[in-house]
Amino acid sequence: MDEQPTPRPQRPIEILRARHGGISKELKEYFNERQRLKKAIRAALAEGPRSVPEIARACGIPPPKAMWHVMAMRRYGEVVEAGERDDYVLYALKSKGA
Amino acid sequence: MPYIHDRYDALVIGGGIAGMQAALDLGEQGFDVLLVEKGPSIGGVMVGLNKVFPTLDCSSCICTPRMAESAHHPRIRLQTYTEVQAVRRDGAGFAVELLKKPRYLDETACIGCGECELACPIEVPHEFDYGLGARRAIYIPHGNAIPQKAVLSVEDCVFCGKCEKVCPADCMDFTQLPERVTTMVGAVIVATGLEITPMDAKPHYGRGLIPNVMSPLAMERIQSSNGPYGRVLRPADGKVPRSIAYVQCAGSRDRSIGIPYCSRVCCMYALKQALLLRHYIHDVEVTLYYMDIRAFGKGYEQFYRRALAEGVKVVKGKVGRITELENYDLSLRVELLDEDQRLVERRHELVVLSQGLIPAWHPSAILGIEEADDHFIKAPDLKVAPSVTTVAGTFAAGVAAGPKDIPDAIVEAGDAAMAAANYLAAMGWNGTAARVPVPA
Numbered sequence: 001m002d003e004q005p006t007p008r009p010q011r012p013i014e015i016l017r018a019r020h021g022g023i024s025k026e027l028k029e030y031f032n033e034r035q036r037l038k039k040a041i042r043a044a045l046a047e048g049p050r051s052v053p054e055i056a057r058a059c060g061i062p063p064p065k066a067m068w069h070v071m072a073m074r075r076y077g078e079v080v081e082a083g084e085r086d087d088y089v090l091y092a093l094k095s096k097g098a
Numbered sequence: 099m100p101y102i103h104d105r106y107d108a109l110v111i112g113g114g115i116a117g118m119q120a121a122l123d124l125g126e127q128g129f130d131v132l133l134v135e136k137g138p139s140i141g142g143v144m145v146g147l148n149k150v151f152p153t154l155d156c157s158s159c160i161c162t163p164r165m166a167e168s169a170h171h172p173r174i175r176l177q178t179y180t181e182v183q184a185v186r187r188d189g190a191g192f193a194v195e196l197l198k199k200p201r202y203l204d205e206t207a208c209i210g211c212g213e214c215e216l217a218c219p220i221e222v223p224h225e226f227d228y229g230l231g232a233r234r235a236i237y238i239p240h241g242n243a244i245p246q247k248a249v250l251s252v253e254d255c256v257f258c259g260k261c262e263k264v265c266p267a268d269c270m271d272f273t274q275l276p277e278r279v280t281t282m283v284g285a286v287i288v289a290t291g292l293e294i295t296p297m298d299a300k301p302h303y304g305r306g307l308i309p310n311v312m313s314p315l316a317m318e319r320i321q322s323s324n325g326p327y328g329r330v331l332r333p334a335d336g337k338v339p340r341s342i343a344y345v346q347c348a349g350s351r352d353r354s355i356g357i358p359y360c361s362r363v364c365c366m367y368a369l370k371q372a373l374l375l376r377h378y379i380h381d382v383e384v385t386l387y388y389m390d391i392r393a394f395g396k397g398y399e400q401f402y403r404r405a406l407a408e409g410v411k412v413v414k415g416k417v418g419r420i421t422e423l424e425n426y427d428l429s430l431r432v433e434l435l436d437e438d439q440r441l442v443e444r445r446h447e448l449v450v451l452s453q454g455l456i457p458a459w460h461p462s463a464i465l466g467i468e469e470a471d472d473h474f475i476k477a478p479d480l481k482v483a484p485s486v487t488t489v490a491g492t493f494a495a496g497v498a499a500g501p502k503d504i505p506d507a508i509v510e511a512g513d514a515a516m517a518a519a520n521y522l523a524a525m526g527w528n529g530t531a532a533r534v535p536v537p538a
Contacts, residue, residue, distance in 0.1 A: 011259070013257055013262065013272050014257075015273050016202070016255070016257060020252055023255075023256055023257065031220055063426070064333060064335070067309075067336050071326055072221040072231070081328070088335075089338070
């Protein structure tokens with residue numbers, strides 16, 4: 001008699017994913033855009049400290065959007081303040097090991 | 099998981115300043131209290147404020163000791179991230195049905211280290227910062243949160259499992275489900291607090307779509323030392339604002355949006371924020387456009403005079419329209435009430451709408467409590483029993499009963515606790531004697 005292969009037990013995170021019907025299309029798009037913008041902001045700041053309008057121009061996005069994404073990177077320690085110019089704060093990438 | 103007993107003397111709904119005060123006052127009298135909070139932390143609106151008027155004390159410095167006391171009090175059982183689903187009269191008390199939402203981790207094992215948050219790959223707008231700052235899908239609600247435990251917002255989760263891998267306490271539990279819990283209580287205190295009038299209530303103020311037109315609660319977060327920007331900047335482009343306007347009565351005393359009452363706190367919070375802005379930003383110009391300044395509390399008139407002395411400008415005028423200009427500055431059309439209703443355009447770099455207070459929760463469906471015409475809880479005997487509602491054994495405290503400031507909310511919470519204690523004594527409520535622990 002052929003034995004049925006025992007199915008691999010589902011990992012708890014897979015159970016959660018299945019219960020919630022996976023990642024929604026909106027969240028997937030949002031996550032991908034966030035990753036793309038983080039990369040673009042890192043690239044913009046690799047050339048030196050910049051203000052939010054300058055970062056926005058470099059990334060081709062409106063300043064309010066750039067503001068939120070830069071502040072999110074600041075919140076989690078990826079970006080730091082690096083001076084001020086004409087009433088705008090300049091932001092820089094946090095140096096490695098700092 | 100900590101269990102919920104099958105019987106408490108009182109249920110307090112809402113873990114803001116009023117709910118905590120009511121729970122503490124009952125607990126100190128020897129009553130056993132179940133304090134239920136729908137969010138992942140207690141502290142309510144107050145713990146997110148920067149400073150309080152008229153003393154300019156740090157708000158969280160006053161709020162957090164009460165949060166800690168509520169959480170550690172031997173007679174208070176704190177139940178966060180839990181909603182009250184049903185309350186029905188049962189003999190001398192009330193049968194209560196609660197829904198405990200899953201945090202997707204073992205709350206007793208979580209040590210609040212925040213490693214999961216650091217490992218999580220997705221940032222979303224943080225409710226605590228009114229969307230201006232970011233949190234991750236799994237997060238500790240904020241630095242002063244009690245309990246200091248993580249919560250996973252499953253709607254934002256990309257199911258990568260990194261939180262589980264880095265958790266040193268091995269506390270993640272992705273299989274958790276919402277849990278229904280029932281218990282009996284002798285009395286109920288509703289302290290469900292406030293929301294502010296919606297940003298889009300008045301279309302001519304930008305419908306909430308202009309980034310530099312903000313709510314006063316967002317300004318509280320911006321001014322806070324642990325705020326989303328770490329300093330005062332405008333949300334549209336990170337500029338240090340040099341000219342800021344406050345539009346008073348932007349959500350109160352306005353029949354056109356169905357809120358004819360005065361919200362009682364807007365004049366004072368606007369003056370407080372304006373005065374602090376003068377401290378935070380060198381040479382900033384702050385102007386309040388107002389109908390009347392209502393500085394009615396103890397020390398409030400003196401605070402108003404102080405704000406004027408320190409350079410806050412007040413203009414008796416009604417703002418009719420706010421238009422966004424090309425560089426994200428704002429143009430305000432103002433009717434100058436002291437100058438024959440002359441219409442002028444005034445330019446500012448940031449605008450705060452002094453929005454009014456509305457109730458955060460309507461208890462009529464669940465508790466049968468009647469609302470007054472203003473939709474806050476009705477007090478049928480307002481003069482002599484302000485916390486007594488239309489349903490025997492249920493009481494109201496804080497802004498759930500009507501707009502008020504923090505000192506008044508605390509006083510009223512004490513009154514609600516006293517009224518509940520008297521009610522329990524009059525009913526001959528048999529509290530702890532009949533109690534046995536049951537697993538939740």
